[in-house]
Protein backbone atom coordinates (compact mmCIF):
# COMPACT_ATOMS: atom_id res chain seq x y z
CA UNK A 1 0.00 0.00 0.00
CA UNK A 2 1.44 3.33 -1.03
CA UNK A 3 0.64 6.14 1.34
CA UNK A 4 -0.24 8.74 -1.29
CA UNK A 5 -1.42 11.30 1.22
CA UNK A 6 1.80 13.25 1.33
CA UNK A 7 -0.22 16.29 0.53
CA UNK A 8 0.67 19.04 2.99
CA UNK A 9 -2.85 20.36 2.68
CA UNK A 10 -4.49 17.39 4.37
CA UNK A 11 -5.27 19.54 7.39
CA UNK A 12 -7.17 22.04 5.24
CA UNK A 13 -9.86 19.40 5.03
CA UNK A 14 -10.45 19.79 8.74
CA UNK A 15 -10.49 23.54 9.29
CA UNK A 16 -14.22 24.11 9.43
CA UNK A 17 -16.72 24.10 10.98
CA UNK A 18 -15.06 25.93 13.83
CA UNK A 19 -16.47 25.11 17.25
CA UNK A 20 -16.36 28.25 19.38
CA UNK A 21 -18.13 30.34 22.01
CA UNK A 22 -20.99 30.94 19.56
CA UNK A 23 -21.90 27.26 19.74
CA UNK A 24 -21.71 26.95 23.55
CA UNK A 25 -25.18 26.14 24.83
CA UNK A 26 -24.64 24.32 28.11
CA UNK A 27 -26.41 25.53 31.27
CA UNK A 28 -26.96 24.15 34.75
CA UNK A 29 -29.89 21.84 35.37
CA UNK A 30 -29.39 19.82 32.17
CA UNK A 31 -29.23 16.07 32.60
CA UNK A 32 -25.83 14.92 31.39
CA UNK A 33 -24.84 11.44 30.31
CA UNK A 34 -21.20 10.98 31.12
CA UNK A 35 -18.76 9.70 28.51
CA UNK A 36 -15.91 9.69 31.01
CA UNK A 37 -14.12 6.42 31.61
CA UNK A 38 -11.77 4.28 29.55
CA UNK A 39 -11.12 5.38 25.97
CA UNK A 40 -8.91 3.70 23.40
CA UNK A 41 -5.82 5.77 22.75
CA UNK A 42 -2.82 6.05 20.47
CA UNK A 43 -0.26 8.76 19.95
CA UNK A 44 -0.26 9.73 16.28
CA UNK A 45 2.93 11.70 15.64
CA UNK A 46 2.52 11.61 11.86
CA UNK A 47 -1.12 12.63 11.81
CA UNK A 48 -2.13 9.37 10.15
CA UNK A 49 -5.69 9.57 11.34
CA UNK A 50 -6.20 12.76 9.32
CA UNK A 51 -3.98 11.87 6.34
CA UNK A 52 -5.31 8.36 5.80
CA UNK A 53 -8.83 9.09 7.08
CA UNK A 54 -8.70 6.36 9.70
CA UNK A 55 -11.92 7.70 11.11
CA UNK A 56 -13.80 6.25 8.10
CA UNK A 57 -12.92 2.81 9.46
CA UNK A 58 -12.39 1.55 5.89
CA UNK A 59 -10.04 2.42 3.07
CA UNK A 60 -9.73 2.16 -0.69
CA UNK A 61 -6.87 0.12 -2.16
CA UNK A 62 -5.00 0.99 -5.36
CA UNK A 63 -7.58 -0.87 -7.43
CA UNK A 64 -10.29 1.32 -5.97
CA UNK A 65 -11.79 -1.44 -3.84
CA UNK A 66 -12.88 -0.94 -0.25
CA UNK A 67 -10.71 -2.99 2.09
CA UNK A 68 -10.79 -3.33 5.83
CA UNK A 69 -8.37 -1.33 7.92
CA UNK A 70 -5.31 -3.18 9.14
CA UNK A 71 -5.86 -2.20 12.74
CA UNK A 72 -8.77 -1.61 15.07
CA UNK A 73 -9.33 1.24 17.49
CA UNK A 74 -10.78 -1.21 19.97
CA UNK A 75 -7.47 -3.05 20.20
CA UNK A 76 -5.57 0.01 21.29
CA UNK A 77 -4.60 0.50 24.86
CA UNK A 78 -7.11 2.17 27.15
CA UNK A 79 -6.48 5.33 29.08
CA UNK A 80 -8.75 7.26 31.41
CA UNK A 81 -10.76 10.31 30.43
CA UNK A 82 -10.46 12.83 31.97
CA UNK A 83 -6.67 12.67 32.46
CA UNK A 84 -3.48 14.12 31.04
CA UNK A 85 -1.67 11.49 28.96
CA UNK A 86 1.68 12.68 30.32
CA UNK A 87 1.07 10.98 33.65
CA UNK A 88 -0.51 7.81 32.30
CA UNK A 89 2.79 6.20 31.25
CA UNK A 90 6.42 7.33 31.66
CA UNK A 91 6.96 7.27 27.87
CA UNK A 92 4.17 9.81 27.35
CA UNK A 93 5.58 12.26 29.88
CA UNK A 94 7.13 14.62 27.32
CA UNK A 95 4.96 13.65 24.35
CA UNK A 96 3.69 16.67 22.44
CA UNK A 97 1.67 16.25 19.28
CA UNK A 98 -1.49 14.68 17.94
CA UNK A 99 -3.04 11.70 19.69
CA UNK A 100 -6.20 9.80 18.80
CA UNK A 101 -8.90 8.94 21.31
CA UNK A 102 -11.78 6.66 20.44
CA UNK A 103 -14.75 5.23 22.23
CA UNK A 104 -18.04 3.59 21.39
CA UNK A 105 -21.36 4.35 23.02
CA UNK A 106 -25.00 3.47 22.62
CA UNK A 107 -27.75 6.00 22.15
CA UNK A 108 -31.07 4.30 21.80
CA UNK A 109 -33.48 7.07 22.69
CA UNK A 110 -35.70 9.13 20.42
CA UNK A 111 -35.07 12.84 20.94
CA UNK A 112 -37.30 15.56 19.56
CA UNK A 113 -34.83 18.37 20.09
CA UNK A 114 -31.07 18.56 19.84
CA UNK A 115 -28.24 16.47 21.25
CA UNK A 116 -24.85 17.96 22.07
CA UNK A 117 -21.51 16.69 23.24
CA UNK A 118 -19.89 18.80 25.91
CA UNK A 119 -16.15 18.85 26.52
CA UNK A 120 -14.78 20.56 29.63
CA UNK A 121 -11.42 21.18 27.91
CA UNK A 122 -8.97 19.51 25.55
CA UNK A 123 -5.39 20.57 25.07
CA UNK A 124 -5.01 22.40 22.61
CA UNK A 125 -6.54 21.82 19.20
CA UNK A 126 -9.17 19.13 18.88
CA UNK A 127 -10.99 17.58 15.92
CA UNK A 128 -14.11 15.46 16.25
CA UNK A 129 -15.51 12.61 14.18
CA UNK A 130 -18.75 10.79 14.90
CA UNK A 131 -19.52 7.66 12.88
CA UNK A 132 -17.05 8.71 10.20
CA UNK A 133 -18.33 12.30 9.88
CA UNK A 134 -16.09 15.27 10.67
CA UNK A 135 -17.94 17.53 13.13
CA UNK A 136 -15.49 20.40 13.56
CA UNK A 137 -12.37 21.77 15.15
CA UNK A 138 -11.91 23.62 18.44
CA UNK A 139 -8.90 25.69 19.51
CA UNK A 140 -7.90 26.77 22.98
CA UNK A 141 -6.75 24.36 25.64
CA UNK A 142 -8.66 25.36 28.77
CA UNK A 143 -12.22 26.33 27.95
CA UNK A 144 -15.39 24.25 27.49
CA UNK A 145 -17.33 23.84 24.26
CA UNK A 146 -20.31 22.01 22.78
CA UNK A 147 -20.61 20.06 19.54
CA UNK A 148 -24.05 19.34 18.09
CA UNK A 149 -24.46 15.68 17.09
CA UNK A 150 -28.24 15.46 16.61
CA UNK A 151 -28.30 14.31 12.99
CA UNK A 152 -25.26 12.04 13.18
CA UNK A 153 -26.25 9.88 16.13
CA UNK A 154 -27.07 6.22 15.59
CA UNK A 155 -27.92 3.48 18.02
CA UNK A 156 -24.30 2.34 18.06
CA UNK A 157 -21.76 5.12 17.76
CA UNK A 158 -18.05 5.61 17.46
CA UNK A 159 -16.62 8.93 18.60
CA UNK A 160 -13.07 9.87 17.63
CA UNK A 161 -11.23 12.86 19.01
CA UNK A 162 -7.84 13.95 17.77
CA UNK A 163 -6.23 16.02 20.50
CA UNK A 164 -3.11 17.94 19.51
CA UNK A 165 -1.07 19.81 22.12
CA UNK A 166 1.73 20.89 19.75
CA UNK A 167 3.10 24.25 20.83
CA UNK A 168 2.93 26.84 18.05
CA UNK A 169 3.98 30.46 17.77
CA UNK A 170 0.57 31.65 16.62
CA UNK A 171 -1.39 30.00 19.46
CA UNK A 172 -2.49 31.33 22.84
CA UNK A 173 -0.26 30.65 24.72
CA UNK A 174 2.55 30.46 22.16
CA UNK A 175 5.63 28.28 22.37
CA UNK A 176 7.22 29.56 25.54
CA UNK A 177 5.52 29.25 28.92
CA UNK A 178 6.71 28.69 32.46
CA UNK A 179 4.34 25.83 33.09
CA UNK A 180 3.76 22.34 31.74
CA UNK A 181 1.49 22.21 28.70
CA UNK A 182 -0.05 18.83 29.39
CA UNK A 183 -1.88 16.91 26.66
CA UNK A 184 -5.18 15.10 26.41
CA UNK A 185 -8.87 15.20 27.16
CA UNK A 186 -8.32 16.29 30.73
CA UNK A 187 -11.80 17.46 31.72
CA UNK A 188 -15.10 15.58 31.57
CA UNK A 189 -17.03 14.66 28.43
CA UNK A 190 -20.80 14.29 28.37
CA UNK A 191 -23.87 14.17 26.17
CA UNK A 192 -26.93 16.26 26.87
CA UNK A 193 -30.26 16.87 25.17
CA UNK A 194 -32.28 20.07 24.80
CA UNK A 195 -35.75 20.64 23.33
CA UNK A 196 -36.38 21.94 19.83
CA UNK A 197 -36.44 25.54 21.09
CA UNK A 198 -34.25 25.79 24.16
CA UNK A 199 -32.67 28.20 26.60
CA UNK A 200 -29.19 28.79 25.30
CA UNK A 201 -27.93 31.43 27.63
CA UNK A 202 -28.83 32.88 31.04
CA UNK A 203 -26.94 35.73 32.65
CA UNK A 204 -27.80 36.99 36.11
CA UNK A 205 -26.17 39.80 38.04
CA UNK A 206 -26.82 42.36 40.75
CA UNK A 207 -26.99 45.81 39.20
CA UNK A 208 -27.18 47.81 42.40
CA UNK A 209 -26.44 46.46 45.88
CA UNK A 210 -28.32 49.21 47.76
CA UNK A 211 -31.58 48.80 45.88
CA UNK A 212 -30.93 45.06 45.44
CA UNK A 213 -31.74 45.40 41.77
CA UNK A 214 -31.23 42.19 39.83
CA UNK A 215 -30.78 41.89 36.08
CA UNK A 216 -31.53 38.67 34.19
CA UNK A 217 -30.98 38.24 30.48
CA UNK A 218 -31.55 35.15 28.38
CA UNK A 219 -31.57 33.97 24.81
CA UNK A 220 -33.12 31.02 23.04
CA UNK A 221 -31.54 28.61 20.62
CA UNK A 222 -33.27 26.65 17.86
CA UNK A 223 -35.34 29.72 17.12
CA UNK A 224 -36.04 28.95 13.45
CA UNK A 225 -39.41 27.67 14.65
CA UNK A 226 -39.84 30.33 17.33
CA UNK A 227 -43.46 31.01 18.22
CA UNK A 228 -43.17 33.56 21.04
CA UNK A 229 -43.61 32.77 24.70
CA UNK A 230 -42.36 34.07 28.02
CA UNK A 231 -39.29 33.74 30.22
CA UNK A 232 -39.95 33.20 33.92
CA UNK A 233 -37.17 33.68 36.46
CA UNK A 234 -37.71 32.36 39.96
CA UNK A 235 -35.96 32.10 43.32
CA UNK A 236 -38.11 29.55 45.20
CA UNK A 237 -36.53 30.34 48.60
CA UNK A 238 -37.80 33.93 48.31
CA UNK A 239 -41.09 33.03 46.63
CA UNK A 240 -39.98 35.26 43.82
CA UNK A 241 -41.20 34.91 40.26
CA UNK A 242 -40.64 37.49 37.51
CA UNK A 243 -41.60 37.08 33.90
CA UNK A 244 -41.24 38.84 30.58
CA UNK A 245 -42.20 38.12 26.96
CA UNK A 246 -39.41 36.87 24.77
CA UNK A 247 -38.69 39.16 21.80
CA UNK A 248 -38.94 37.95 18.22
CA UNK A 249 -35.14 37.67 18.20
CA UNK A 250 -35.39 35.06 20.96
CA UNK A 251 -33.91 37.37 23.60
CA UNK A 252 -35.37 38.67 26.84
CA UNK A 253 -34.18 40.85 29.68
CA UNK A 254 -35.74 41.75 33.02
CA UNK A 255 -34.63 44.04 35.84
CA UNK A 256 -36.37 43.94 39.22
CA UNK A 257 -35.78 44.77 42.88
CA UNK A 258 -35.73 42.10 45.59
CA UNK A 259 -35.92 43.64 49.08
CA UNK A 260 -35.51 40.33 50.85
CA UNK A 261 -32.33 39.36 49.01
CA UNK A 262 -29.30 38.56 51.21
CA UNK A 263 -26.11 39.60 49.50
CA UNK A 264 -23.18 37.27 48.81
CA UNK A 265 -20.28 38.32 50.99
CA UNK A 266 -16.90 36.90 51.96
CA UNK A 267 -18.04 36.03 55.47
CA UNK A 268 -21.50 34.86 54.43
CA UNK A 269 -21.38 33.58 50.85
CA UNK A 270 -25.13 33.20 50.48
CA UNK A 271 -26.22 31.33 47.35
CA UNK A 272 -29.74 30.91 46.00
CA UNK A 273 -31.13 28.16 43.80
CA UNK A 274 -32.58 29.92 40.77
CA UNK A 275 -34.63 28.67 37.82
CA UNK A 276 -35.32 30.05 34.40
CA UNK A 277 -38.29 28.63 32.54
CA UNK A 278 -39.34 29.14 28.94
CA UNK A 279 -43.12 28.89 28.66
CA UNK A 280 -45.53 29.03 25.76
CA UNK A 281 -49.30 29.30 26.42
CA UNK A 282 -48.72 27.99 29.94
CA UNK A 283 -46.75 24.92 28.81
CA UNK A 284 -43.17 24.61 30.01
CA UNK A 285 -40.93 24.11 26.99
CA UNK A 286 -37.56 24.31 28.73
CA UNK A 287 -36.02 24.99 32.12
CA UNK A 288 -32.47 25.58 33.41
CA UNK A 289 -31.15 25.98 36.96
CA UNK A 290 -28.19 27.44 38.76
CA UNK A 291 -26.99 28.39 42.23
CA UNK A 292 -26.17 32.05 42.33
CA UNK A 293 -24.77 34.64 44.72
CA UNK A 294 -25.68 38.32 44.39
CA UNK A 295 -23.02 40.94 44.99
CA UNK A 296 -21.84 44.13 43.38
CA UNK A 297 -18.40 45.27 42.42
CA UNK A 298 -16.98 48.68 41.63
CA UNK A 299 -13.86 50.72 41.87
CA UNK A 300 -13.63 54.20 43.33
CA UNK A 301 -10.30 55.99 43.01
CA UNK A 302 -7.70 53.56 44.28
CA UNK A 303 -10.24 51.30 45.97
CA UNK A 304 -12.10 48.14 45.09
CA UNK A 305 -15.62 48.01 46.53
CA UNK A 306 -17.51 44.79 47.20
CA UNK A 307 -21.16 45.59 48.01
CA UNK A 308 -20.09 49.20 48.59
CA UNK A 309 -17.30 48.34 51.07
CA UNK A 310 -13.56 48.55 50.47
CA UNK A 311 -11.91 45.17 50.16
CA UNK A 312 -8.18 44.45 50.26
CA UNK A 313 -7.32 41.40 48.16
CA UNK A 314 -5.31 39.06 50.35
CA UNK A 315 -4.27 36.88 47.48
CA UNK A 316 -2.14 34.05 46.24
CA UNK A 317 -1.48 32.70 42.72
CA UNK A 318 -2.43 29.14 41.86
CA UNK A 319 -1.65 26.95 38.85
CA UNK A 320 -4.05 24.18 37.86
CA UNK A 321 -1.84 21.30 38.81
CA UNK A 322 -1.35 18.55 41.33
CA UNK A 323 1.55 16.11 41.51
CA UNK A 324 -0.71 13.15 40.95
CA UNK A 325 -3.15 14.46 38.34
CA UNK A 326 -1.25 17.22 36.55
CA UNK A 327 -3.75 19.63 35.07
CA UNK A 328 -6.63 17.17 35.45
CA UNK A 329 -7.13 18.28 39.05
CA UNK A 330 -9.85 16.71 41.17
CA UNK A 331 -12.34 18.44 43.47
CA UNK A 332 -10.25 17.14 46.35
CA UNK A 333 -7.11 18.83 44.92
CA UNK A 334 -9.03 22.11 44.72
CA UNK A 335 -10.40 21.81 48.24
CA UNK A 336 -6.90 21.19 49.49
CA UNK A 337 -5.58 24.30 47.70
CA UNK A 338 -8.43 26.39 49.14
CA UNK A 339 -7.75 25.19 52.63
CA UNK A 340 -4.04 26.10 52.31
CA UNK A 341 -5.03 29.54 51.02
CA UNK A 342 -7.48 29.90 53.90
CA UNK A 343 -4.78 28.90 56.35
CA UNK A 344 -2.66 31.73 54.93
CA UNK A 345 -5.57 34.15 55.60
CA UNK A 346 -6.30 34.68 51.91
CA UNK A 347 -9.61 35.94 50.55
CA UNK A 348 -8.48 36.05 46.91
CA UNK A 349 -6.91 33.62 44.43
CA UNK A 350 -5.39 34.47 41.08
CA UNK A 351 -6.01 31.50 38.77
CA UNK A 352 -2.84 31.61 36.69
CA UNK A 353 -2.41 31.68 33.68
CA UNK A 354 -5.40 30.16 31.85
CA UNK A 355 -8.98 29.19 32.72
CA UNK A 356 -9.08 26.55 35.43
CA UNK A 357 -11.84 23.96 35.75
CA UNK A 358 -15.29 25.39 36.56
CA UNK A 359 -15.22 23.48 39.84
CA UNK A 360 -12.90 26.19 41.18
CA UNK A 361 -15.36 29.04 40.74
CA UNK A 362 -18.25 26.86 41.94
CA UNK A 363 -16.37 26.01 45.12
CA UNK A 364 -15.21 29.60 45.57
CA UNK A 365 -18.86 30.70 45.35
CA UNK A 366 -19.68 28.31 48.16
CA UNK A 367 -16.67 29.03 50.34
CA UNK A 368 -16.49 32.79 49.86
CA UNK A 369 -13.26 33.35 47.93
CA UNK A 370 -12.74 36.07 45.33
CA UNK A 371 -11.17 35.01 42.04
CA UNK A 372 -9.08 36.53 39.26
CA UNK A 373 -9.57 34.52 36.06
CA UNK A 374 -7.37 34.92 33.01
CA UNK A 375 -6.62 33.73 29.52
CA UNK A 376 -3.14 32.59 28.48
CA UNK A 377 -2.09 35.73 26.62
CA UNK A 378 1.25 35.14 28.22
CA UNK A 379 4.63 36.76 27.45
CA UNK A 380 5.29 36.88 23.74
CA UNK A 381 2.24 36.23 21.59
CA UNK A 382 1.92 36.68 17.83
CA UNK A 383 0.23 40.03 18.46
CA UNK A 384 0.17 41.08 14.81
CA UNK A 385 -1.61 37.92 13.71
CA UNK A 386 -5.38 38.25 13.20
CA UNK A 387 -5.88 34.51 13.66
CA UNK A 388 -4.19 34.66 17.06
CA UNK A 389 -6.46 37.52 18.12
CA UNK A 390 -9.54 35.53 17.07
CA UNK A 391 -8.29 32.61 19.16
CA UNK A 392 -7.61 34.80 22.24
CA UNK A 393 -11.00 36.53 21.96
CA UNK A 394 -12.74 33.22 21.67
CA UNK A 395 -11.02 31.79 24.76
CA UNK A 396 -11.99 34.93 26.67
CA UNK A 397 -15.60 34.72 25.49
CA UNK A 398 -15.84 31.01 26.31
CA UNK A 399 -14.50 31.67 29.80
CA UNK A 400 -16.90 34.55 30.45
CA UNK A 401 -19.84 32.57 29.06
CA UNK A 402 -19.02 29.71 31.42
CA UNK A 403 -18.47 31.74 34.58
CA UNK A 404 -20.68 34.82 34.17
CA UNK A 405 -22.98 33.69 36.99
CA UNK A 406 -20.23 33.02 39.53
CA UNK A 407 -20.22 35.63 42.31
CA UNK A 408 -16.66 34.70 43.28
CA UNK A 409 -15.19 35.84 39.97
CA UNK A 410 -14.42 39.55 40.24
CA UNK A 411 -11.69 40.13 37.65
CA UNK A 412 -11.20 39.09 34.03
CA UNK A 413 -7.54 39.42 33.17
CA UNK A 414 -6.60 39.77 29.52
CA UNK A 415 -2.90 38.94 29.74
CA UNK A 416 0.33 38.53 31.62
CA UNK A 417 3.65 40.36 31.23
CA UNK A 418 3.44 41.17 27.56
CA UNK A 419 6.16 43.35 26.03
CA UNK A 420 4.95 46.87 25.30
CA UNK A 421 4.72 47.17 21.51
CA UNK A 422 2.06 48.81 19.34
CA UNK A 423 0.84 45.40 18.17
CA UNK A 424 0.51 44.23 21.75
CA UNK A 425 -1.37 47.39 22.70
CA UNK A 426 -3.93 46.95 19.90
CA UNK A 427 -4.32 43.25 20.63
CA UNK A 428 -4.82 43.70 24.37
CA UNK A 429 -7.09 46.71 23.96
CA UNK A 430 -9.38 44.60 21.78
CA UNK A 431 -9.42 41.92 24.46
CA UNK A 432 -10.29 44.43 27.18
CA UNK A 433 -13.10 45.74 24.98
CA UNK A 434 -14.32 42.20 24.30
CA UNK A 435 -14.41 41.43 28.03
CA UNK A 436 -16.36 44.62 28.70
CA UNK A 437 -18.82 43.94 25.91
CA UNK A 438 -19.45 40.41 27.27
CA UNK A 439 -19.64 41.53 30.89
CA UNK A 440 -19.73 45.08 32.19
CA UNK A 441 -20.48 43.91 35.74
CA UNK A 442 -16.89 42.92 36.56
CA UNK A 443 -13.45 44.47 36.68
CA UNK A 444 -10.94 44.11 33.91
CA UNK A 445 -7.25 43.81 34.55
CA UNK A 446 -3.95 42.53 33.16
CA UNK A 447 -0.68 41.66 34.85
CA UNK A 448 1.54 44.40 33.48
CA UNK A 449 5.26 44.97 33.69
CA UNK A 450 6.75 47.97 35.34
CA UNK A 451 8.34 50.74 33.26
CA UNK A 452 11.87 49.68 34.20
CA UNK A 453 13.49 52.70 32.54
CA UNK A 454 11.47 55.46 34.19
CA UNK A 455 10.76 53.36 37.28
CA UNK A 456 7.01 53.92 37.30
CA UNK A 457 3.88 51.82 37.21
CA UNK A 458 2.99 52.84 33.69
CA UNK A 459 1.46 50.85 30.88
CA UNK A 460 -0.42 52.21 27.88
CA UNK A 461 -3.05 49.58 28.46
CA UNK A 462 -4.03 51.08 31.82
CA UNK A 463 -6.70 53.34 30.36
CA UNK A 464 -8.63 50.21 29.31
CA UNK A 465 -8.31 48.47 32.67
CA UNK A 466 -10.19 48.91 35.97
CA UNK A 467 -7.48 47.41 38.12
CA UNK A 468 -3.77 47.63 37.36
CA UNK A 469 -2.03 44.33 37.90
CA UNK A 470 1.68 44.77 38.45
CA UNK A 471 4.20 41.88 38.50
CA UNK A 472 7.56 42.60 40.08
CA UNK A 473 10.41 40.44 41.34
CA UNK A 474 12.65 42.92 43.15
CA UNK A 475 14.93 41.06 45.50
CA UNK A 476 14.99 38.11 43.13
CA UNK A 477 15.48 38.68 39.37
CA UNK A 478 16.57 42.23 40.17
CA UNK A 479 18.18 42.36 43.62
CA UNK A 480 17.89 46.15 43.88
CA UNK A 481 15.07 47.07 46.30
CA UNK A 482 15.81 50.75 45.87
CA UNK A 483 14.15 50.51 42.49
CA UNK A 484 10.96 49.15 43.99
CA UNK A 485 10.99 51.90 46.60
CA UNK A 486 11.27 54.49 43.84
CA UNK A 487 8.56 52.85 41.76
CA UNK A 488 6.09 52.69 44.63
CA UNK A 489 6.83 56.24 45.78
CA UNK A 490 6.86 57.90 42.39
CA UNK A 491 3.83 56.22 40.80
CA UNK A 492 0.54 58.07 41.11
CA UNK A 493 -2.00 55.61 39.76
CA UNK A 494 -5.61 56.77 39.62
CA UNK A 495 -6.89 53.20 39.80
CA UNK A 496 -6.48 50.35 42.27
CA UNK A 497 -3.16 48.54 41.95
CA UNK A 498 -2.78 44.86 42.75
CA UNK A 499 0.73 43.43 43.04
CA UNK A 500 -0.27 40.48 40.87
CA UNK A 501 3.06 38.64 41.34
CA UNK A 502 6.18 38.84 43.45
CA UNK A 503 8.35 36.15 45.00
CA UNK A 504 11.55 34.18 44.77
CA UNK A 505 12.83 30.63 44.56
CA UNK A 506 12.48 28.73 47.81
CA UNK A 507 14.68 25.68 47.63
CA UNK A 508 14.11 23.23 50.47
CA UNK A 509 17.61 22.18 51.42
CA UNK A 510 18.19 18.67 52.64
CA UNK A 511 21.86 19.23 53.42
CA UNK A 512 22.93 19.77 56.99
CA UNK A 513 25.93 21.94 56.06
CA UNK A 514 24.08 25.16 56.86
CA UNK A 515 25.36 26.81 53.65
CA UNK A 516 22.70 29.07 52.23
CA UNK A 517 22.31 28.57 48.48
CA UNK A 518 20.98 31.27 46.19
CA UNK A 519 17.27 30.70 46.14
CA UNK A 520 17.04 28.92 49.46
CA UNK A 521 13.81 29.01 51.43
CA UNK A 522 15.59 31.26 53.99
CA UNK A 523 16.43 33.78 51.27
CA UNK A 524 12.86 33.54 49.99
CA UNK A 525 11.63 34.46 53.44
CA UNK A 526 13.88 37.53 53.64
CA UNK A 527 12.69 38.71 50.24
CA UNK A 528 9.07 38.32 51.33
CA UNK A 529 9.72 40.28 54.53
CA UNK A 530 11.18 43.21 52.61
CA UNK A 531 8.42 43.17 50.02
CA UNK A 532 5.70 43.16 52.66
CA UNK A 533 7.29 46.13 54.48
CA UNK A 534 7.07 48.16 51.29
CA UNK A 535 3.49 47.12 50.54
CA UNK A 536 2.37 48.25 53.98
CA UNK A 537 3.60 51.77 53.23
CA UNK A 538 1.83 52.11 49.88
CA UNK A 539 -1.78 53.13 50.21
CA UNK A 540 -2.89 52.64 46.61
CA UNK A 541 -2.03 48.93 46.70
CA UNK A 542 -5.35 47.11 47.03
CA UNK A 543 -4.09 43.57 46.92
CA UNK A 544 -1.00 41.41 46.96
CA UNK A 545 -0.69 38.08 45.18
CA UNK A 546 2.52 36.14 45.83
CA UNK A 547 3.85 33.79 43.16
CA UNK A 548 2.86 30.99 43.95
CA UNK A 549 1.01 28.71 46.40
CA UNK A 550 2.60 25.38 45.40
CA UNK A 551 5.82 24.44 43.58
CA UNK A 552 4.81 23.09 40.17
CA UNK A 553 6.20 21.26 37.12
CA UNK A 554 7.66 23.26 34.27
CA UNK A 555 9.98 22.01 31.53
CA UNK A 556 11.55 25.47 31.59
CA UNK A 557 13.25 25.08 34.95
CA UNK A 558 16.09 22.64 34.62
CA UNK A 559 18.48 24.11 37.19
CA UNK A 560 20.22 21.94 39.71
CA UNK A 561 17.82 22.95 42.48
CA UNK A 562 14.74 23.25 40.29
CA UNK A 563 14.90 19.87 38.54
CA UNK A 564 11.91 20.49 36.31
CA UNK A 565 9.94 22.49 38.87
CA UNK A 566 9.27 26.15 39.51
CA UNK A 567 10.20 26.30 43.18
CA UNK A 568 8.76 29.71 44.04
CA UNK A 569 5.94 27.99 45.90
CA UNK A 570 5.11 28.92 49.46
CA UNK A 571 4.38 25.23 49.91
CA UNK A 572 6.17 22.21 48.36
CA UNK A 573 4.74 20.49 45.25
CA UNK A 574 3.42 17.56 47.30
CA UNK A 575 1.55 20.22 49.33
CA UNK A 576 2.92 18.88 52.60
CA UNK A 577 5.69 21.28 53.56
CA UNK A 578 5.14 24.98 54.22
CA UNK A 579 8.20 27.14 53.59
CA UNK A 580 9.07 29.96 56.02
CA UNK A 581 7.71 32.64 53.62
CA UNK A 582 4.24 31.12 54.07
CA UNK A 583 4.14 32.50 57.62
CA UNK A 584 5.32 35.92 56.45
CA UNK A 585 2.24 36.19 54.23
CA UNK A 586 -0.01 34.63 56.82
CA UNK A 587 1.07 37.20 59.43
CA UNK A 588 0.82 40.10 57.00
CA UNK A 589 -2.72 39.12 56.07
CA UNK A 590 -3.65 38.72 59.70
CA UNK A 591 -2.51 42.32 60.30
CA UNK A 592 -4.63 43.45 57.35
CA UNK A 593 -7.65 41.73 58.86
CA UNK A 594 -7.04 43.35 62.27
CA UNK A 595 -6.61 46.80 60.66
CA UNK A 596 -9.90 46.38 58.83
CA UNK A 597 -11.79 45.69 62.07
Ligand code: GCB
Nearest residue numbers: 178416417471501547566568
Ligand atom coordinates in the same frame (compact mmCIF):
# COMPACT_ATOMS: atom_id res chain seq x y z
C1 GCB B 1 6.55 35.58 36.05
C2 GCB B 1 5.48 34.85 35.32
C3 GCB B 1 5.23 33.49 35.92
C4 GCB B 1 6.56 32.82 36.17
C5 GCB B 1 7.29 33.62 37.24
C6 GCB B 1 8.68 33.08 37.56
O1 GCB B 1 6.68 36.75 35.99
O2 GCB B 1 4.29 35.57 35.21
O3 GCB B 1 4.44 32.73 35.04
O4 GCB B 1 6.42 31.50 36.50
O5 GCB B 1 7.46 34.92 36.78
O6 GCB B 1 8.79 32.17 38.36
O7 GCB B 1 9.63 33.60 36.98
